[in-house]
Amino acid sequence: VRHDMQTATYLLPYLVLDVVCHGTEAARLSISEEILSVLDAAASENSGVTINSFGVGQSEVCVQAVFTLLDNLGQWVDDMKQAVALSLSLQSSSGRQVAPKSKDQASSSTTEHDQLLVQCKYVLELLLAIPKVTLARASFRCQAYARSLMYLESHVREKSGTLNPASEKTGIFENADVSSLMGIYSCLDEPDGLSGFASLSKSLSLQDQLLIDKKSGNWAEVFTACEQALQMEPTSVQRHSDVLNCLLNMCHHQTMVTHVDGLISRVPEYKKTWCTQGVQAAWRLGKWDLMDEYLGGADEEGLLFSSSDSNASFDRDVAKILQAMMKKDQYSVAERIAISKQALIAPLAAAGMDSYTR
Structure with missing residues (x-):
């Protein structure tokens, strides 16, 4: 069994x-x-x-x-x-x-x-x-966003009530709860829901505003906000990673490569993180030597910023498949494809067990 x-x-x-x-x-x-x-x-x-x-x-x-x-x-x-x-x-x-x-x-x-x-x-x-909060967070980590929303909505209703005047509780929603709900709605691709929750918040945090701009496709606004945040926190790995992500989504791949090279020299302790994100731009530009260099750095031991790894893992797998193809190594190509498929199938298999539908 x-x-x-x-x-x-x-x-x-x-x-x-x-x-x-x-x-x-x-x-x-x-x-x-x-x-x-x-x-x-x-x-x-x-x-x-x-x-x-x-x-x-x-x-x-x-x-x-x-x-x-x-x-x-x-x-x-x-x-x-x-x-x-x-x-x-x-x-x-x-x-x-x-x-x-x-x-x-x-x-x-x-x-x-x-x-x-x-x-x-x-x-x-x-x-x-x-606790429903624990259930909501675990669901979110497993990408079961609808289930996460179910648990978090239940938690918020018990704590703060609803907007319905006839309900038992019609209290004020806490900013932390609103931000959590906005994070879930952003993953559910519900831009209208994001805008609605924004009106419930007393004051939108920078992260909440970034979520709204990202889902509406305003990457120029996101980039401006990320640069402003970077000026306030110039040593923050999170802020540098956000800027790189903006450049990727704006298709400024060459600028992204330049930024990555600068970060590798200035913040070498996070070289693994920068190389992991640099791979995303290198293979799109068709710079195979640079891609090989970044892949080597991404495979080295070192500090890795978790969110950048989750966003770039698929691109890293694609780059390794392309690397094997450039070497004309059929065995490595098949092996890399199998590894990439396995990485994609595991979350899908878990999500397939989810029985909750809205």
Whole structure:
């Protein structure tokens, strides 16, 4: 079963449900802690985190398995509550039409309902023990943006209410929550949603404004904002990486190469990061020698800014395929293509397990 993902995924909800409903308090606590450990690792700021020695792609599958488990447990609670309510309703209606049941039968039925309600209580306690913010962050890291939005919306509604005057809470939304929602909507390609959330924020942060400009395609505005931010934080790796990303999207590839070369000489400790982004411009310009040089730097040991790696990993794989083609090495070409496909398939396989749709 350990090496059969489909069978393990199928059995997991039944095994967990059995332990939660019939196990000890310690067993239920252990399950809760294990789920939280997986989600906390996925929600970590370090996007290269591994879970129990699994790689990033396999970690995403593990997290999606947890999401599937939580969905099944929540569905089971709803089904049991409906079944109990329906059973009580039928008993009430039939009791008026036929002779009353014996005390033993009535007691047995009541006991069964009580047991089901207690089991539902245990499962609900497990579900409520997992913070929705953690679920939202883990979903976002796994690129399950619709699910992330579901959890974060639920969290915000519980904390701040809604804009509906008839709702129980109609409080003021915190800027941090608005920024998080804007980040999710930007990944869902919802520019209208971004503009709507911008009106809820007391004061838009620079990052929020950048998100709006990026999704609207105003890369000139983004570039101006990034340069202004760079002037305020001239040593920030994040700001330099943002400027390089703007140059790439504006198709200023030669300028990007010049900028990368300058950063390699001025901030050599992050050479791996600059070379990783330089590869994106080099292969687009068709400068194969420069591409080889940047690939060599990207493969060296060194500090790597995580967001730049996630954005440039596909381009790095493409460059390595082109490098193998230039060398006319058919084996390396096939190997590089297989590695690139594997890197793309793992997140897709994890996303394919996501059952939530808006």
